[in-house]
Amino acid sequence: MxxxxxxxxxxxxxxxxxxxxxxxxxxxxxxxxxxxxxxxxxxxxxxxxxxxxxSCVEDVYLAFNKPRGVVCTHNNKQAKLTIYDFLPKDLKLASAGRLDKASRGLILLSNDGAFLNRIMHPRFQIQKEYELILKGDIPLKYASQQAIAGVKVGSENLKIDYLKLVSFKKDQLKILVGVCEGKHHHLRRLFSALGYKVLDVKRVKIGKLSLKSLNIAEGEFKRIRKEDVI
CATH class of the missing domain: 3.10.290.10 (RNA-binding S4 domain)
Structure with a gap:
């Protein structure tokens, strides 16, 4: 090292x-x-x-269920609370990527830099799965094809790896999407460009580790092993 x-x-x-x-x-x-x-x-x-x-420091791996309105930074100028306000003060940890203030769900934190890099860098192809609630009357089959192929938004080509329909009610859709490379406001920008209003973004899985299997409420964390993820 x-x-x-x-x-x-x-x-x-x-x-x-x-x-x-x-x-x-x-x-x-x-x-x-x-x-x-x-x-x-x-x-x-x-x-x-x-x-x-x-002294030598033990490698620590945490899974945190981030609530909406909380930011993923040590600097709390953007919000009253950061994810670090929910964690033990004696741990010096960094997060494997971020969720924006309006999004919620699974965040991984560690003091193991190699682990964090493996989770974040697209060359390692660690899949992240998100549950989205969308509002709009655009045909889902069309939106799915476009999102998987890639949509030009500004100077970037935004895409997903897969899309699954979870439920449909009136003009609201609940879907699951998978991505390996997440850019700034990736899913919000992508589905907004396709004509939807994005009502909710929740990360539910990273690698092998799902939020459901952790059984932790929003604002709670749990110690994990890196083998639980990769």
Whole structure:
């Protein structure tokens, strides 16, 4: 693991602050002064920061059921609550991607950077499934074909991997859609471009892990194993 990542994981420092501390000569690895943040080191290495030893940190994996109106950032200027307000204060975690403020559902958090990258990066093809409630009279078969083929929205081509109808009532549809690569407001922008009003977006599954199997209410979290997901 790169030294800057390991230092950030074991300390209160951000990755940028970890880089700075290493370059300033404040970090020692196994008794040697190291100033290269990109140096590969063993995760079990003995590290000191400003002369103080930093103990090894257990990898933590959490699943959180995000309520609507809560943001996925440490900075709460956008809302009264962030997802981190619901989690233990002693855990230094990052989320595997985000859900926008108006969306809800499954969020994964960890201090294992490799795990987070695997969940987020499209090359690993980790499927995310969402339950959407749409309003509109556009034929679903047409919308499904267009969404799977891809729709040009601004400068981006937005698409999904599959679409399943869950229920239909008057002019409201409940559907399940799957995507491996999620862009900013991906599903809201895509289905709005197809002529629907998006009433609700709820992430219900990431990889093998479903919200239903976790049995946690909105605002609750549960410790998981990474093998539960990938």
């Amino acid at each position: 790169r030294l800057n990542r390991l230092l950030a994981k074991r300390s209160h420092l951000s990755r940028r602050k970890a880089d700075q501390a290493i370059q300033e000569g404040r970090v020692m690895v196994n008794g040697r002064l190291i100033t290269n943040p990109a140096l590969d080191v063993e995760e079990s290495a003995k590290i000191t920061l400003d002369g103080k030893p930093l």
